[in-house]
Amino acid sequence: MDISFASKRILVTGAGQGIGRELALRLSKCHGTVIALSKTKEHLETLKKEDPKIQIITVDISDWDATRKAIKGVLPIHMLVNNAAVACLHPFLELTQEHFDLTMNVNVKAMFNISQVVAAEMIRLKYPGSIVNVSSQASTTAIKDHAVYCTSKGAVDMLTKSMALELGPHKIRVNSVNPTVVMTAMGKLGWENPAKAKTMLDRIPLGRFAEVNEVIDAIIFLLSDHSSMTTGAMLPVDGGFLAA
Numbered sequence: 001m002d003i004s005f006a007s008k009r010i011l012v013t014g015a016g017q018g019i020g021r022e023l024a025l026r027l028s029k030c031h032g033t034v035i036a037l038s039k040t041k042e043h044l045e046t047l048k049k050e051d052p053k054i055q056i057i058t059v060d061i062s063d064w065d066a067t068r069k070a071i072k073g074v075l076p077i078h079m080l081v082n083n084a085a086v087a088c089l090h091p092f093l094e095l096t097q098e099h100f101d102l103t104m105n106v107n108v109k110a111m112f113n114i115s116q117v118v119a120a121e122m123i124r125l126k127y128p129g130s131i132v133n134v135s136s137q138a139s140t141t142a143i144k145d146h147a148v149y150c151t152s153k154g155a156v157d158m159l160t161k162s163m164a165l166e167l168g169p170h171k172i173r174v175n176s177v178n179p180t181v182v183m184t185a186m187g188k189l190g191w192e193n194p195a196k197a198k199t200m201l202d203r204i205p206l207g208r209f210a211e212v213n214e215v216i217d218a219i220i221f222l223l224s225d226h227s228s229m230t231t232g233a234m235l236p237v238d239g240g241f242l243a244a
Contacts, residue, residue: 129167173230180238204238
């Protein structure tokens with residue numbers, strides 16, 4: 001599929017590593033003007049060294065005011081990928097207030113905050129736009145030791161639908177991608193134990209975890225005009241996990 005994002009300014013959060021980093025590089029290769037956001041300056045500097053065309057922003061998105069200031073400084077944005085997230089994985093009875101607040105602040109509140117700033121400017125300038133929120137299969141199916149994470153991703157899906165409903169009349173599309181375990185460096189580390197991996201793989205009809213490029217392909221499709229009639233959708237990239 002030949003896709004070009006020439007003349008488009010695209011903000012990617014959580015772009016320092018993992019899916020966000022590889023997505024930023026791919027979008028730049030598709031001729032987009034990429035603004036990569038992370039709280040870790042070192043990660044962004046190595047990204048920019050790899051592709052000097054990518055612009056970088058260092059900000060902790062759990063800080064509401066600092067984030068709004070940073071985002072306003074790079075407007076206008078034509079496309080947004082809300083990828084940044086944290087995962088506090090503990091048994092339900094061992095989760096703390098700190099775990100809950102951190103997860104919801106980063107995974108949901110920051111997404112709301114950033115999207116609000118970006119969408120308001122799209123509307124002011126009458127730009128059609130596309131927003132993709134990175135959710136998870138954990139948004140609809142409970143997973144052991146993922147109570148707060150599942151809760152946050154369920155909220156992401158409902159935020160996606162609500163944004164799609166209200167922003168649609170302004171020609172702004174909002175969708176989510178909902179991956180299974182993805183083979184980033186962190187994913188490989190977290191699921192390297194064969195016994196642990198088997199418990200998840202047994203629930204995936206295709207019998208394997210997702211590769212990073214497979215999630216990126218879905219995001220790029222949803223950003224592009226090839227999905228021009230798609231909004232408010234949750235696109236599984238899960239090998240059939242949610243169908244089982």
